[in-house]
Amino acid sequence: MKTPTIQDVAQRAGVGVGTVSRVLNNHAAVKPTTRETVLKAIADLDYTPNPHARRIAGGKSYTISVLLPVLTTEFYARLLDGLETAFQEARYDVAIFPLLDRSRLERYLASHTLAYQADGLVMATYNLTKVFHERRLRTQQPTVLVDAHTDDADCSYMDNLAGGVLAGEYAATLPGGLYAIWVETELDQLFTTHVFEDRRTGFHQALAAAGRRVETEYTASFDTLAARNTAAALLDDVQRREGGLPCTVFASADLLAGALLDEARVRGLTPGQDVYIIGFDDQPWAAARGLTTLHQPVEAMGYEAAQLLLSRLGGYRGPARARRFQPHLVVRDSA
Amino acid sequence: MKTPTIQDVAQRAGVGVGTVSRVLNNHAAVKPTTRETVLKAIADLDYTPNPHARRIAGGKSYTISVLLPVLTTEFYARLLDGLETAFQEARYDVAIFPLLDRSRLERYLASHTLAYQADGLVMATYNLTKVFHERRLRTQQPTVLVDAHTDDADCSYMDNLAGGVLAGEYAATLPGGLYAIWVETELDQLFTTHVFEDRRTGFHQALAAAGRRVETEYTASFDTLAARNTAAALLDDVQRREGGLPCTVFASADLLAGALLDEARVRGLTPGQDVYIIGFDDQPWAAARGLTTLHQPVEAMGYEAAQLLLSRLGGYRGPARARRFQPHLVVRDSA
DNA sequence: TTGTAAGCGTTATCAC
DNA sequence: GTGATAACGCTTACAA
Numbered sequence: 001m002k003t004p005t006i007q008d009v010a011q012r013a014g015v016g017v018g019t020v021s022r023v024l025n026n027h028a029a030v031k032p033t034t035r036e037t038v039l040k041a042i043a044d045l046d047y048t049p050n051p052h053a054r055r056i057a058g059g060k061s062y063t064i065s066v067l068l069p070v071l072t073t074e075f076y077a078r079l080l081d082g083l084e085t086a087f088q089e090a091r092y093d094v095a096i097f098p099l100l101d102r103s104r105l106e107r108y109l110a111s112h113t114l115a116y117q118a119d120g121l122v123m124a125t126y127n128l129t130k131v132f133h134e135r136r137l138r139t140q141q142p143t144v145l146v147d148a149h150t151d152d153a154d155c156s157y158m159d160n161l162a163g164g165v166l167a168g169e170y171a172a173t174l175p176g177g178l179y180a181i182w183v184e185t186e187l188d189q190l191f192t193t194h195v196f197e198d199r200r201t202g203f204h205q206a207l208a209a210a211g212r213r214v215e216t217e218y219t220a221s222f223d224t225l226a227a228r229n230t231a232a233a234l235l236d237d238v239q240r241r242e243g244g245l246p247c248t249v250f251a252s253a254d255l256l257a258g259a260l261l262d263e264a265r266v267r268g269l270t271p272g273q274d275v276y277i278i279g280f281d282d283q284p285w286a287a288a289r290g291l292t293t294l295h296q297p298v299e300a301m302g303y304e305a306a307q308l309l310l311s312r313l314g315g316y317r318g319p320a321r322a323r324r325f326q327p328h329l330v331v332r333d334s335a
Numbered sequence: 336m337k338t339p340t341i342q343d344v345a346q347r348a349g350v351g352v353g354t355v356s357r358v359l360n361n362h363a364a365v366k367p368t369t370r371e372t373v374l375k376a377i378a379d380l381d382y383t384p385n386p387h388a389r390r391i392a393g394g395k396s397y398t399i400s401v402l403l404p405v406l407t408t409e410f411y412a413r414l415l416d417g418l419e420t421a422f423q424e425a426r427y428d429v430a431i432f433p434l435l436d437r438s439r440l441e442r443y444l445a446s447h448t449l450a451y452q453a454d455g456l457v458m459a460t461y462n463l464t465k466v467f468h469e470r471r472l473r474t475q476q477p478t479v480l481v482d483a484h485t486d487d488a489d490c491s492y493m494d495n496l497a498g499g500v501l502a503g504e505y506a507a508t509l510p511g512g513l514y515a516i517w518v519e520t521e522l523d524q525l526f527t528t529h530v531f532e533d534r535r536t537g538f539h540q541a542l543a544a545a546g547r548r549v550e551t552e553y554t555a556s557f558d559t560l561a562a563r564n565t566a567a568a569l570l571d572d573v574q575r576r577e578g579g580l581p582c583t584v585f586a587s588a589d590l591l592a593g594a595l596l597d598e599a600r601v602r603g604l605t606p607g608q609d610v611y612i613i614g615f616d617d618q619p620w621a622a623a624r625g626l627t628t629l630h631q632p633v634e635a636m637g638y639e640a641a642q643l644l645l646s647r648l649g650g651y652r653g654p655a656r657a658r659r660f661q662p663h664l665v666v667r668d669s670a
Numbered sequence: 671t672t673g674t675a676a677g678c679g680t681t682a683t684c685a686c
Numbered sequence: 687g688t689g690a691t692a693a694c695g696c697t698t699a700c701a702a
Contacts, residue, residue, distance in 0.1 A: 005695055016673040021697055031671060052387040052396065052452055053695035056678050061387065065430075080433060093450075095400075095430040098415060117387055224593075225620050258559075266601045285560050340679055351689040356681060366687060388679035391694050 004045040013041035024049055025059075051093070060119045064309065067097045067108060068124035074283055075298060076124070079146060082302025083122060090310050092119070099126075120309045122146060125193055142312035146305040148193065149322060154312065156305035156323040160195050163294045163327035164202020167250050167278050170292075170329055171203075172210035174276045176247035179238070181218045181230055181256045199252045199280060215247075220256055227259035235263055235275070245274050248335070254281040257291055261334065276335040280327075290333030301325045339380040348376035359384055360394075386428070390452065399429045399644065400450040402443060403459035409618055410633060411459070414481060417637025418457060425645050427454070434461075455644045457481060460528055477647035481640040483528065484657060489647065491640035491658040495530050498629045498662035499537020502585050502613050505627075505664055506538075507545035509611045511582035514573070516553045516565055516591045534587045534615060550582075555591055562594035570598055570610075580609050583670070589616040592626055596669065611670040615662075625668030636660045 006024075010017045015034060022030050023038045030038075041047075055061035064087055068076060080096070087094050095118065099105045105126070121143040145155035171178055180203065183196045207213060216237060220230035238244040251257035257279030264275045271277050271290070279286060279293035286293050304323045341359075345352045350369060357365050358373045365373075376382075390396035399422055403411060415431070422429050432450045434440045440461070443450050450456070456478040480490035506513055515538065518531045542548060551572060555565035573579040586592035592614030599610045606612050606625070614621060614628035621628050639658045 006697095007695080010673095017696080018674075018698080019672060022672085025697080027698090029671065034671080050391070050452065050695055052390040053678090054697075055387040056385070056391050056680085056694090057696040057698080058678055059697050084439075094432075095450075096433060098431060104419075117385065223620070225623055262597065285558070288560055341681095342679080345689095352680080353682085353689060353691090354687085357688085360681080362681095364687065369687080385679055388694090389681075391678090391696085392680035392682080393694055394681050 004047045006047075006049065008045055009038065009041045009047050012045060013038045055117065055119075060313070061117070062091060063093050063095060063118040064120050064122060064306075065095050065097055065118040066122040066124065067099055067105075067126075068122075069099055069126070075281070078298040079124060079302040082299035082304075083146070083306050085299070086303045086306030086310070090306075092310075120144070120313055122305060122309060124148070142309055144305050144309040144312075146302060147195075150320075152320060154305075154308040154321050156301050156308060157325070158195075158296050158298075158301060159324045159326050160198035161202040161205075163280060163296070164199040164204075164252075165206045166202075166327065166329050167199070167252075167280065167294060168203040168206025169210065170331075170335070171248050171250050171276075171278055172207060172212045174248040174335060176245065176276070177215040177238070177241075178207065178212060179216055179218070179234055179247060179249045180214050181220055181227075181234065181249065181251045181260070183253055183256070184219045184221045196252055203250055203252075220259075222253065222255060224255065224259065227256045228263060230256070231260040231263035234260070235267060235269070238275075239267070245269070246276060248276040248278070250278045250280075252280050254279040254283040254286055254291065254293055257293065257334075258283075258285070258289070261289060261291065271334040278335050282330055286330075287332070292332045292335035293330055294327040295330045296327045297325050338385075339382045341382075341384065343380055344373065344376045344382050347380060348373045390454075395454045395648070396452070397427050398453040399427050399455050399457060399641075400453040401429055401431050401457040401459065402434055402440075402450060402461075403431065403457075404434055404461075410616070413633040414459060414637040417634035417639075418481070418641050420634070421638045421641030421645070425641075427645075455479070455648055457640060457644060459483070477644055479640050479644040479647075481637060482530075485655075487655060489640075489643040489656050491636050491643060492660065493530075493631050493633075493636060494659045494661050495533035496537040496540075498615060498631070499534040499539075499587075500541045501537075501662065501664050502534070502587075502615065502629060503538040503541025504545065505666075505670070506583050506585050506611075506613060507542060507547045509583040509670060511580065511611070512550040512573070512576075513542065513547060514551055514553070514569055514582060514584045515549050516555055516562075516569065516584065516586045516595070518588055518591070519554045519556045531587060538585055538587075555594075557588065557590060559590065559594065562591045563598060565591070566595040566598040569595070570602060570604070573610075574602070580604070581611065582609075583611040583613070585613045585615075587615050589614040589618040589621055589626065589628055592628065592669075593618075593620070593624070596624060596626065606669040613670050617665055621665075622667070627667045627670035628665055629662040630665045631662045632660050 006017050006020050010020045015038060019034060020038050022028060023035050051061045051063055066083060084094055097108060121141050123145050125147045143153055145153050147157055149155040149157045182200055185196055218230050218234050220226045238247050249260060251260055257277055260277055261271055264271055269275050279291050282293045282295035308321060341352050341355050345355045350373060354365060354369060355373050357363060358370050386396045386398055401418060419429055432443060456476050458480050460482045478488055480488050482492055484490040484492045517535055520531055553565050553569050555561045573582050584595060586595050592612055595612055596606055599606055604610050614626050617628045617630035643656060
């Protein structure tokens, strides 16, 4: 019992394949009654059009490819959620191509593999300025960037600079010396992301405006253990210092803030009293642990990215558009 | 400048499309010289065959769909690595379909969407016994299960029972009372996974064989915060007890063991001296933190799953096969 | 409003 | 060995 084709549907409905195709694509005027008949035949046979055939026929495949990095963080799960929701509403299927490492990215960039055979492309996090500039993105499909931006393409991204400013403005109102922990970005050129750089710039801008300065800045790689060690080093320094407590720390990612929270509690310090801690991300556990942090509308960013792409697919031909999303401060016990 | 087709290649090489197709698919005998000419034309035009057309033409699309859950853990990153490596070697493209929630799984199960249009299907973690039994998997493509098993399908999975046995055998040799922390599985029927159940069964088997028993068993949900709280509760109980230390704890996932490591250090207890801790998973940080744990050959499991599928695609028609992978104990400072 | 037929880019089956 | 040519399942003119 093979899967039904458009022929089978046409036959069962007693119409031509053209008509079936028309109702499938909401084309022109099809007489309501015939439409009904066709729809019924489709339901009876449990027919679904073959996307490959659709694509081949010069039409659309109703398929979107999403290229994104490692995938092991909450952030991408949320991003995917936003993207999928929007595409699903528009009846597009989404396939994901995880770029596990640089060689994978190169591979996708270099060949016309499956990822490029979709109607549109979403690229996450990679700042492809260079790639676009060198015209190495060898595809004619509409492409949109999420969590990254370029002048040459539609993009939907988080305003990390504004987030840094919010953190700085709030930190300036808190007691004690100011400290900051940044994320070490070891990503190479291709994988460049301005995320943490932007947060830092914004933070410093706000402090400058408030006439304040940071005592010491620390850097940790994006990893629980490293974060914990950095947190310990920071608290060592602060506690060693005369009148070092209370102090205020901006940890530029919740992963960092969480480690600091742990380390502070171990030392018998109370967050929001001895150590004021501001995180960034608002991870799922942040509320439970009372972490003051910057919440990012990640799903919304993904959703909007999808909308930009869908508008291109719908025929929009205008210049590249940028959608910027604003993080907002969520004040909890830790600060 | 549109993408070149097989026609363009044929024309440039001065041969028929059939010949080009033959060299593309390593078919029959093509005269070495013509083969060269064709290959050159392909290179010149930077031609890549269109997978949709290939699929449509009744052939293969050289595409594999991988259906897997959330994606936010190291485990899946490693699994994907194994799968991708194998498929890439065989020149297959892989597309990922993340099943973010139950409704997504239902959707993929219920329709003939893109995921089903691939040459083969890999399903991770879901125990699809029921789905297979009810014939709800509406596809004729070869399917293989990873990190799960059924009698009805090829599968590649970890022998969690044996892992539990190893943990139990080793724990039985360690001093003090025995404790265990299990993972609470809140997944519903469709998402059933026997992983933690198996680890527990194996652990108890080994203890029984050694004539030992567990003092108390704890349960935590798979979440850092919950794990930490459970670890605290466990240590409270142990420390309250007369001669409670030293003791030995089997934490059935490294996430749990890590929390216990933290909590023990906070209390001034030395792992491997006051508290003997055995984890499960061998996460990347386990070595750095000196955690004794069970290492799983996850990449190998993925690689083998791919091989099973490839053999089906290569024409294998025999009965379902099962490949079981053995975890092994890695002894470090914590026990 | 609807049926017919010509593609779309491949593979596979023929003859030569 | 190799070149035509008929599928494959669909969309889209073009007629009717």
